[in-house]
Every structure is written in C-alpha cells, then in structure tokens.
Amino acid sequence: MSAALGAKVVPLAPQTATAPAHARLRGVTRVFDLPKSTLHALGPVDLDLAKGEFFSVVGPSGCGKSTLLDILAGLSAPQSGTAEFEGKPIQGVPDGVGVVFQEDASFPWLNVRDNVAFGLRRAGMDPAEINRRVDYAVGFMGLKDFAASYPAQLSGGMRQRVCIARTLVMQPRLILLDEPFGALDQQTRLLMGDELLRLWRETSATILLITHALDEAAMLSDRVGVMSTRPGTFIDFVETGWERDRDSRVVSTPHFGDITARLWEKLRIEALKIMSAGKG
C-alpha cells in the first residue's frame, strides 16, 4: 500500500546511520509530577538526526512534541535515556543550538536591529562582527526596511521573522522550531516555509521542526516523524525524497499529496484515539 502512495516508509527501528548522528536520542522518557498523579508525557523515544537534515515531527496535540524539543534544547532533562548533541550529552542549553518558539518572543522594547543583535551583544562579540552578522540576517529575512521599527509596529509574521533572524545570527548548527508559524495565516505560513527552506540551504544547519500542519511537514522536510498519542513515541518515519532545492510550489505535485496522505493515514488513527477517549 505504501508503495502505491509513493512515499518511502522507513523501518521503525532506529536507523544505524553510517555517519555519526548530529543529535541522538536513546530511550528518552519524560514524566511530569502532578499534584495527585504522574503524567507520562513522552517516550521511550529513539531518534537520530543526520547532519544537515530537515526533520519534522507531527503528532496529535498533547503527544509530547514540545517536550521532545525541550529535551533537545537542554531546557528540560529526560527522566531516563540519553540525549546527545555532536557526540556530547546534553546538559543545559548546548552551544550551537538555536530555538524559535511559537509565541512571539521578540522584545517590544528593542527595535528590530537591536532585537536581532541581542544575543550577540550579550555574548560580548566584537561590534564590527555583530554589525556584519546583523546586516546579513536582517537582509536575509527581508527586514531591511524595518530595521528601526519596533515589534508593536510589525505584523505577526514579521515579528516571527525577527525571532528567526535573532536565532540565525548566532549561527546555530541545530535549529529547533516549535510550531513557529502556528499563529500565522495559511498564505503567510507557506511563504515563511519558503524562507525557512532558503535559510536551511544557506546555513546547512540541521533543522527539527515541530508542527501540527501536515502540509507544512510534507512540503519542508527530508524526513517526517509521526508521533503517537501520549506517551508520545515515533510510530512512523516518512522519507519525502525532495531535492534540496525545493520550495512551496511542491504542494501542487502528486507526490506531495502522497506524502500528506501517508502522514494522515497514520495520524488519523492517533487523533481518533484521543477523540474516543474524550467521549469515553
């Protein structure tokens, strides 16, 4: 059946890649202590991110996607299992990891330029180098005309660009994005997807994108991981087989439909489980 759909389905077992993984999770679980019970939020999860890969995670709401991102970002520690980035265990936020959140994280008291330069200034970088990097990132994200504007004067999409530019100037080798376009309208989302692809090609960073939009995952990624309901584990990995040089126009190809259908086929079962649990 999967052959008919065209998208390649990769075996579930953790792939023993020939090159060492850029980021690696093994048997990672996360349990939250609630006042009267415990909530098994995630895992066990095994994941290998190849260097330079664009990987997306889709899954039903509340399946632990964001927890997975927090663990890779070093914002929370796994209960069990190991998390590594560039061969070293993740303890605290690792150097070389950048995160873009769903919520607008631009600082309203700084103009666009100062927002973008914020992290570099705190790191005490040479001002000439800061200027060079900020000029580049501001230009790259199409913010040149708004460099002196304040976030309150910008649309939601533009503010998210500011946040992406602010992450970009740090030259991260792994970029984690937690539903970065979730609050934007469909057209803006498609265009922002293009920007993200352009950024990915330009920086050759590894990208992990968390999204609830199947089309976004299908269009942007090299590989999509589908997660189950809580406790979230990967139930499928779908290779998209896109060329590196792609953009949002792939949404009109039959292959895009195949990938989306494949993702939905898996996800639908999980989404139904949640609905019936809700009814019961």
Add this chain to the structure above:
Amino acid sequence: MTALMPRSAGTFLVLLALLALWQGLHLLVGASSLASPTQTVSKLASLLAAGEFWLNISETMRAFVAAFAISLFGGIALGIVLGVRKLAGNVAEPILTTLYSIPKVVLYPLVLLCFGLGISAKIAFGVMHGLIPITLFSMNAIRQMKPVYRRTSQVMRLSPSQSAFTVIMPAILPEIISGVRLGFSLTLLGVLIGEMFASQRGLGFLLTSAINIGQIDTIMAIALLLTVFAVTCNALMMRFDRRLTHR
C-alpha cells in the same frame, strides 16, 4: 496620535473645555460656592508671593517625598519577592487586597497614637495608601511576564544577571510604571488626608482651615496647585514609559 490633529492640540482642547465647564459652573452656583478660574489663579498668585505659603508647601512635600520613596522602593522590592516566590505571592495577594479595601481613614487615630502628631504620622499614612498598589502591580508584572522571555534568555545562554537586567527588567517595566503612577496619586492623597485631620502645617492643614472659615478662593487655589502638580508628574511618568517601552 490621530492623523486629524496632533496630540498637543487634543490636550489643549480638553483643557479649554474644562475651563469653560468651570466658568459655567461658577456662573451657575455663584461665587460664594465656586470661585471662578480668574479669581482662583489670582488668589494662587498672591498665596505664592507670600513666604508662609511656601513653608506649608515644603512641609507637605517633605512628607510626600519621604512617603513616596518608601512606597516606591518598598513596594517594588516586596512585589518582586512576592512575584518570584509563587507560594508567598499566593498567600500575600488576598491579604494585601483585603487590607487595602479597608477605608484607611478609620485607622488614622491608631496611626496618630503610634506615630504622634507630626510628620511621621503623615508619612505613615501616605505609605499606607501607596505601598500596597505598587506592591500588587509589581508582583503581577513578574507573574504575568510572558514565559517565552524566560525561555528565550535560557536558550541564549544568558547569565542570571544578564537575564535579570536585559530581559526581565525591561519586560516588567511598563506594568511597574503603571503601579508607580497609581501609587503616586494615592500617596499624595494619603499625606493630604493626614494633614487635613491632624496637623498644624502643610497644604492639607491650609485646606481644612480654609474650609472652616469658608475661604472658597483659597480652597480652589490649593486644589488647582495640587492638580497641576499631580497631572504634570503623571504626564512625565507616562512620557518616560512611552520612551522606554515603545508600545
């Protein structure tokens, strides 16, 4: 702010309307109940020309500055502690809100017993009015700060002091300034009420004596002076807020 007319023109029109209303009321109720704007201004000018009036102003100002300083620093410090410590904040919030809803003037005899007649009672009464609002606003500023700012400063690997001074402080500043603006007026109110009930000096005392002998123009002149002072300070704080926060 609007395209139709500049902000200053709007302020000017409001002032003009208030003056017209004042003059209209004066004509309606008569000079014995409400002095006219010109009477009030000329009375204020003659008061300001006399040295004795300045002694009363400085007396009120001394009490106010001390009370406001205590409310300001105490309120912000207390608010930050209660905002950071969740449990302490949860316990303190209803207590502070309830305490604040007590009509404070009924406690004034107690304040006088504790602090005696004099400047310390006025300061204490001013602080009773100003401290709690500034505390509550500062506490909520911290509690309601967007969590994503804290996460962002973690992801940028900021040190605790960098995070405090370059992210948290600017993020909570607008809320804190709102609290300070409110605390400012309330502290002034507290000090003046204190002076009105038990004092031999100060603008509040002058006000009470003028009421007792029915000097309507003096009452209005003092009211005008205090209004101009409070409105000017408030406008300065608002301008400070806008310049700093850009929202």
